Amino acid sequence: MKWKAAIFLMIMLVITPVTTLATHHTSSIEKLDQISDEALQLVKSSRYEEAKKLLEYFSDQFLLYTMENHSFSIDETRIVTLAHNEAVEAMSNGTMNHEERINRVTKFRLAIDAITSSNQPLWTGMEGPIMSVFAEVKEAALKGENESFHSQLNSFLSLYEMIYPSMKLNAPVQTVQKIDARIQFIDEYRPQILSDQTSQIELEALEQDLRDLFDQTSEDEADPSLWWVIITTGSIIIVTLSYVGWKKYKGEKEKEREKKRM
Incomplete structure (x- = not known):
């Protein structure tokens, strides 16, 4: 019986430091x-x-x-x-x-x-707001609604910028670079996107790239205890997007008017 007790004690001496270290590691991350x-x-x-x-x-x-x-x-x-x-x-x-x-x-x-996080990252919960705003961007472009297009695109860019660091941390480099290139093209050539149906193909391609991005990073279910964070953050974004996009658009128009006066 003594040798069994000795073996048990040795196992506990080996396991305990490892367990303590793991607990410390987890609590530090959680902190x-x-x-x-x-x-x-x-x-x-x-x-x-x-x-x-x-x-x-x-x-x-x-x-x-x-x-x-x-x-x-x-x-x-x-x-x-x-x-x-x-x-x-x-x-x-x-x-x-x-x-x-x-x-x-x-x-x-x-x-x-x-x-x-060891679960699905929170930024993937932004798929709804992102795709919803981008749908407005595409609809405005197809209808040739200039003011709405600029406003909605600015809103989309604000939201994209918000998740960009998280994307770079979790998504493949090639995926992020591909999406980045399409967004930069659309932003830089806004008038062309509005007037040229061929250029509007870029909108369709970007929409598919975004869907692929979220599909790649959303294979696992998120921890239910984290969904309240996703919902709360998403609600704030939806409320502020239109305001931020519209304000930025009006600011750009004001700068253009000031340049013309000079």
């Missing part, structure tokens, strides 16, 4: 994710100073985690750092409106989830 979510909730409530302090605290914890675990690649660290810097800047910019602050911190929140 980073939790901080990013809490920061987003503070921004939604317009508590910008508190959100800024929490984002600065995140920076310290992220640095500590990466030094201890070395589990993030250089690209992952760079992408997260850029998204984090944008979020902090949004909290310090007194001229930035509430909707844009939410967008910046949402971008950061989704990026953190993309590298910490």
